[in-house]
Amino acid sequence: MTGITITGGRDAAAARSAKAPPLRPQYRQLAVLGVLLLAAIPLPLLLPSAQGAVAVRILIFAIMAIGWNTMSGFGGMFSFGHAAFFGLGAYTSAYLLVNHGVSPWIGMLAGMAVAATAAVVIGYFAFRYKLQGAYFALATFAFAEMLRLIVTTSEFTNKAVGFSIPLIDGSSLWKIQFPADSPAYFWVALALAGVAALVSILFLHSRTGRYVTAIRDDELAAASLGTPVMRYKLITVALSAAITAVAGAFYTQYYLFVNPELAFGSSVSVQAIATVVIGGIGTIWGPVVGAVIVGSLSDVTATLLRTPPEFLSFLQGRSGLDVALYAVLLIVIVRVLPKGIVGTLTSKISARRRR
Numbered sequence: 194m195t196g197i198t199i200t201g202g203r204d205a206a207a208a209r210s211a212k213a214p215p216l217r218p219q220y221r222q223l224a225v226l227g228v229l230l231l232a233a234i235p236l237p238l239l240l241p242s243a244q245g246a247v248a249v250r251i252l253i254f255a256i257m258a259i260g261w262n263t264m265s266g267f268g269g270m271f272s273f274g275h276a277a278f279f280g281l282g283a284y285t286s287a288y289l290l291v292n293h294g295v296s297p298w299i300g301m302l303a304g305m306a307v308a309a310t311a312a313v314v315i316g317y318f319a320f321r322y323k324l325q326g327a328y329f330a331l332a333t334f335a336f337a338e339m340l341r342l343i344v345t346t347s348e349f350t351n352k353a354v355g356f357s358i359p360l361i362d363g364s365s366l367w368k369i370q371f372p373a374d375s376p377a378y379f380w381v382a383l384a385l386a387g388v389a390a391l392v393s394i395l396f397l398h399s400r401t402g403r404y405v406t407a408i409r410d411d412e413l414a415a416a417s418l419g420t421p422v423m424r425y426k427l428i429t430v431a432l433s434a435a436i437t438a439v440a441g442a443f444y445t446q447y448y449l450f451v452n453p454e455l456a457f458g459s460s461v462s463v464q465a466i467a468t469v470v471i472g473g474i475g476t477i478w479g480p481v482v483g484a485v486i487v488g489s490l491s492d493v494t495a496t497l498l499r500t501p502p503e504f505l506s507f508l509q510g511r512s513g514l515d516v517a518l519y520a521v522l523l524i525v526i527v528r529v530l531p532k533g534i535v536g537t538l539t540s541k542i543s544a545r546r547r548r
Contacts, residue, residue: 311434468534473533
């Protein structure tokens with residue numbers, strides 16, 4: 194009788210001490226994504242119209258940053274030419290809509306295909322000839338500049354004039370056109386950003402993603418184990434380019450205009466890089482946090498240049514202040530938070546848990 198009591202006591206103590214297994218990282222990240230999306234849905238109904246436009250711009254930055262982070266963060270292939278893929282998405286969608294009346298949704302898919310194909314071509318030759326580090330970054334920059342020059346001088350793309358999206362009467366989800374102050378633009382951008390983040394999470398935790406991060410950490414060791422390095426690198430650059438093309442296609446539809454400088458200018462690549470570096474390279478939430486900061490900062494600088502206070506009146510009408518502030522912010526982040534905001538916080542939390 195006593196033995197039964199003791200055994201029962203031990204079983205009860207074991208049951209009390211047993212803990213449920215922790216959620217896998219991807220499930221936690223998916224749960225966080227769902228909460229963030231639900232929390233963001235009512236935002237355009239609460240914000241003034243001007244701030245609603247800033248929120249849409251932040252989401253465009255987030256999509257572009259997620260695309261850049263896929264290649265340069267998860268894959269370790271630093272790109273300084275993501276404007277190429279942003280521009281291909283923007284111009285493909287605009288060309289099909291303006292000249293052939295094709296829905297921007299179909300144009301977006303076409304832009305993704307064009308950008309992914311271009312990324313695979315440039316990536317194949319870069320990896321075939323062992324371009325890495327600064328040389329790979331310069332190759333991507335040269336590719337973006339080449340496209341900008343081609344578009345600027347081509348009749349096919351209206352040269353430097355670019356494309357103006359024709360306005361329609363009323364609203365149309367199929368054409369992605371709504372009244373200027375409609376919250377529908379925000380919701381469409383939120384859905385696109387949510388899908389981009391979802392793809393990023395699933396990719397990172399997939400078998401392909403694990404191979405990609407292994408190649409990033411030690412390419413020689415991965416190759417020696419028989420990993421098809423070229424294949425996984427090309428998959429990564431194609432996915433990165435396709436996500437970035439979505440940002441370009443939506444940008445064109447939201448602002449109803451695109452030209453070579455807006456689509457392929459180096460400032461586009463700088464914005465993608467700055468967003469992820471500030472938020473945290475190689476993290477899931479770094480692009481999102483960075484987009485909130487960079488998007489808000491761009492609005493502050495635009496307001497400052499438009500209506501500066503009296504003691505800063507010399508700034509009125511000038512351009513380039515946003516780039517200067519990005520540079521200062523990047524220097525501060527690299528010095529104080531070398532892993533970005535999210536990366537540094539994650540490292541500190543992990544270190545405390547190990548103690």
